[in-house]
Amino acid sequence: MRIGVPKEIKNHEYRVGLIPSSVRELVAHGHEVLVETHAGYGIGLDDEHYVAAGARIAPTADEVFATADMIVKVKEPQPVEIARLRKGQILFTYLHLAPDEPQTRGLMKSGCIAIAYETVTDAHGRLPLLxxxxxxxxxxxxxxxxxxxxxxxxxxxxxxxxxxxxxxxxxxxxxxxxxxxxxxxxxxxxxxxxxxxxxxxxxxxxxxxxxxxxxxxxxxxxxxxxxxxxxxxxxxxxxxxxxxxxxxxxxxxxxxxxxxxxxxxxxxxxxxxxxxxxxxxxxxxxxxxxxxxxxxxxxNMPGGVARTSTFALNNATLPFTLALADKGWRQALADDHHLMAGLNVHEGRVTYKAVAEAHGLDYTPVQEALKL
CATH class of the missing domain: 3.40.50.720 (NAD(P)-binding Rossmann-like Domain)
Structure with missing residues (x-):
C-alpha cells in the first residue's frame, strides 16, 4: 500500500502523522511511504530522517493526496484537504465530527473511508488512540x-x-x-x-x-x-x-x-x-x-508540545496503521471490531451513530456498510 503523510496546516500545528521509526516499520512490511517535504521539520524531524527510514519525499500536499491509498494525519482535514480526498481513499486521523457538520458533509461528499482515532476502542472499553x-x-x-x-x-x-x-x-x-x-x-x-x-x-x-x-x-x-x-x-x-x-x-x-x-x-x-x-x-x-x-x-492543545505528542501518538497508532496497510482497510476492520469502531464515514454514508444524530443525518451501521 502507498501511505501518504501530508504536512499539517492547522494553526500552530507541528505534529506529524508518522515519525521516521514508524515509516521504517511500514517499509519493512513492504509498503511505500510518501511524506510531504518539511512535514516533521517543526519538531526536529528533517526530510533526511525520513529518507533514511525509507520514505520518499513529495514536494507538495497535492502529490501526497493524489498518489496515496491511505492518508495518515494528526488533525482533522481542513477544507482544502477535504477537497483533495477521493472516493475509496483511506483517511486515518483525528476527526471529531460531532460538533463539525461542514467537515462531516465534506467527507461524505469525497467518498473516502474516514477512520477516526478518537473512536477506536480496546478490550476494556477505553479509547487507546485518544x-x-x-x-x-x-x-x-x-x-x-x-x-x-x-x-x-x-x-x-x-x-x-x-x-x-x-x-x-x-x-x-x-x-x-x-x-x-x-x-x-x-x-x-x-x-x-x-x-x-x-x-x-x-x-x-x-x-x-x-x-x-x-x-x-x-x-x-x-x-x-x-x-x-x-x-x-x-x-x-x-x-x-x-x-x-x-x-x-x-x-x-x-x-x-x-x-x-x-x-x-x-x-x-x-x-x-x-x-x-x-x-x-x-x-x-x-x-x-x-x-x-x-x-x-x-x-489542538497537544500541538503546543508537538514533539512529545507526536511520539506518544505514534506509539499508539502504529499497530493499527500497520493492520490497515497489511490487510487492507476492509479486512483489517473485519478482523478487529475495536478498529471497526473507528469508522465514521464510508463512501458517503455516516457509520458512527453519535455523529449521525448530532447532525440529523441518516445512520448506516458499520456491518451494513461493509456487508459483513
Whole structure:
C-alpha cells in the first residue's frame, strides 16, 4: 500500500502523522511511504530522517493526496484537504465530527473511508488512540491555566501552590477520566487544592485510592457543579462522551457568577466544549474573556508540545496503521471490531451513530456498510 503523510496546516500545528521509526516499520512490511517535504521539520524531524527510514519525499500536499491509498494525519482535514480526498481513499486521523457538520458533509461528499482515532476502542472499553493526547492535554491544562491566572493574562493573580502563610489556589476538574486524572496529578504536584467531579462512583473510588486524602472527590450533580465552580480559581473541562458532542455542564449564568479573574480551560472543545461560553481558539490567540472570566479553549492543545505528542501518538497508532496497510482497510476492520469502531464515514454514508444524530443525518451501521 502507498501511505501518504501530508504536512499539517492547522494553526500552530507541528505534529506529524508518522515519525521516521514508524515509516521504517511500514517499509519493512513492504509498503511505500510518501511524506510531504518539511512535514516533521517543526519538531526536529528533517526530510533526511525520513529518507533514511525509507520514505520518499513529495514536494507538495497535492502529490501526497493524489498518489496515496491511505492518508495518515494528526488533525482533522481542513477544507482544502477535504477537497483533495477521493472516493475509496483511506483517511486515518483525528476527526471529531460531532460538533463539525461542514467537515462531516465534506467527507461524505469525497467518498473516502474516514477512520477516526478518537473512536477506536480496546478490550476494556477505553479509547487507546485518544488516551495519549488526553494525557498530554490533561497535563497541559494545568500549566496553561496557571499561566492564565497571572494578572497580565487577565487572571486574578493567584499562584496555584500559594506560599507559606497564603492560601493556595482552588482547582476544580469536571470529569475523572484520562484528562481529569492527569490534570489532577499536575495540580496536586503544584500543591493546589484540587476537586474532581464525576458521575461514576467507581471512578471516584479509583481516584481516591490512587491519590488519597490530598484529592477531594465529589459526585457530580448540577448543585455540586455550581457550588464548586463558583468558588474555583481554575476550572478544567475534562468530560468526554465518545464520538459525541460534549455536554454543556457550566451555563452562561454560572459563568457570570464566577470569581472575577478565574479561568476556564475547556479540554473538551474538540467535541464542542462543556462550557456554554466556550468557542474554539488557537495557539496564536488562545484566550478570550467573558464576564471577567478568562477562557482558554485551544482546539489542538497537544500541538503546543508537538514533539512529545507526536511520539506518544505514534506509539499508539502504529499497530493499527500497520493492520490497515497489511490487510487492507476492509479486512483489517473485519478482523478487529475495536478498529471497526473507528469508522465514521464510508463512501458517503455516516457509520458512527453519535455523529449521525448530532447532525440529523441518516445512520448506516458499520456491518451494513461493509456487508459483513
Amino acid at each position: 488516551a495519549p493526547m488526553s494525557e498530554v492535554a490533561g497535563r497541559m491544562s494545568i500549566q496553561a491555566g496557571a499561566h492564565c491566572l497571572e494578572k497580565a493574562q487577565g487572571g486574578n493573580g493567584t499562584l496555584l501552590g500559594g506560599v507559606p502563610g497564603v492560601a493556595v489556589g482552588s482547582v476544580v476538574i469536571l470529569g475523572g477520566g484520562v484528562v481529569g486524572t492527569n490534570a489532577a496529578r499536575m495540580a496536586m504536584g503544584l500543591e493546589a487544592r484540587v476537586t474532581v467531579l464525576d458521575r461514576s462512583l467507581h471512578r471516584l473510588y479509583e481516584l481516591d485510592m490512587q491519590f488519597g486524602p490530598t484529592l477531594n472527590t465529589i459526585y457530580s450533580t448540577r448543585d455540586a457543579i455550581e457550588e464548586y465552580v463558583l468558588t474555583a480559581d481554575l476550572v478544567i473541562g475534562a468530560v468526554l462522551v465518545p464520538g459525541a458532542a460534549a455536554p454543556k455542564l457550566v451555563t452562561r449564568e454560572m459563568v457570570s457568577r464566577m470569581k472575577r479573574g478565574s479561568v476556564l480551560v475547556d479540554v473538551a472543545i474538540d467535541q464542542g466544549g462543556c462550557f456554554e461560553t466556550s468557542r474554539p481558539t488557537t495557539h496564536a490567540e488562545p484566550t478570550y474573556i467573558v464576564d471577567d472570566v478568562v477562557h482558554y479553549c485551544v482546539a
